[in-house]
Amino acid sequence: MPLVVGNWKMNTNVEQAVGLAKEVSDLTHAIDQVTKVICPPYVSLEPIKKALAGTKLHVGAQNLHPEPSGAFTGEVSVHMLSGLVEFAIVGHSERRNIFGESDDTVASKVIAAAAHKIRPIVCVGESTNQRDSGNAIDLVKQQLFASLNGYQDWTRLIVAYEPLWAIGTDKAASPEIAQEMMGSIRKAIVSKAGSRAGEALTLLYGGSVKSGNARSFFEQQDIDGALVGGSSLSAVEFFEIIKRAEHVD
Ligand code: PGA
Numbered sequence: 001m002p003l004v005v006g007n008w009k010m011n012t013n014v015e016q017a018v019g020l021a022k023e024v025s026d027l028t029h030a031i032d033q034v035t036k037v038i039c040p041p042y043v044s045l046e047p048i049k050k051a052l053a054g055t056k057l058h059v060g061a062q063n064l065h066p067e068p069s070g071a072f073t074g075e076v077s078v079h080m081l082s083g084l085v086e087f088a089i090v091g092h093s094e095r096r097n098i099f100g101e102s103d104d105t106v107a108s109k110v111i112a113a114a115a116h117k118i119r120p121i122v123c124v125g126e127s128t129n130q131r132d133s134g135n136a137i138d139l140v141k142q143q144l145f146a147s148l149n150g151y152q153d154w155t156r157l158i159v160a161y162e163p164l165w166a167i168g169t170d171k172a173a174s175p176e177i178a179q180e181m182m183g184s185i186r187k188a189i190v191s192k193a194g195s196r197a198g199e200a201l202t203l204l205y206g207g208s209v210k211s212g213n214a215r216s217f218f219e220q221q222d223i224d225g226a227l228v229g230g231s232s233l234s235a236v237e238f239f240e241i242i243k244r245a246e247h248v249d
Helices: 014-028 042-051 094-100 104-114 129-132 136-147 175-193 193-199 211-218 235-245
Strands: 003-007 035-039 057-061 085-089 118-125 160-163 204-205 227-230
Touching: 003 042, 003 085, 003 204, 014 042, 014 057, 014 085, 014 235, 035 042, 035 085, 042 057, 057 136, 085 104, 104 118, 104 136, 129 136, 136 175, 160 175, 175 193, 175 204, 175 227, 211 235, 227 235
Parallel strands: 003 035, 003 227, 035 057, 057 085, 085 118, 118 160, 160 204, 204 227
Antiparallel strands: none
16 A cells, blocks of 8 residues: 655644644545655644544654653653654654764664564665766665665565755655666565565665656656655645555556
């Protein structure tokens, strides 16, 4: 089943977040053939979880700290999120580039999420320079395996390919570029962990996804869904994207 995830980033206060979540839930209520997830800011997770009880809209976190508790001022632990969210975005490029998260840090978060029954959405992607070097596929595969160091749970893995030059720029990758990268990622996972791991792997494209281009990504062989930033802040636009993930062969 396709998976569409909305990453709200650092937007919405609690009241706005609960309102948006309810709106998305109401609009997408009848869509059963797509797994739908929203990732609001931490402070809104609990009220949204309550507001969405009994609906088919799932809730995810945008980040987590891998330790269960301790002297980590300002952080939210995997343990605190356990039971509250079913998914967590890990290693988003904004975490890597603005907050300095290394591949090792990302790997520890991926393992901690899985240990707490939270499905990790591991983000990878190349910069403009890396794309121009002609080496993007190898570099992204290296980044992915470094970010999965020690991870074993191949049946629940979600990888989001988000080229940095496409995030928030209105310049999405072409479906062909995305497919080329994501086909290579799936092949690499098969080589490492076997064909069942490759089949179970959920691959999302992220970077300027909108209702106007979503379908062209969903039609690609190795693209199972999308990680949506800006467009997920409009309930109607997010609904239109989710609709386009339905009935894709
Ligand atoms: P965007 O962001 O859809 O606004 O490009 C995607 C993301 O950062 O996950």
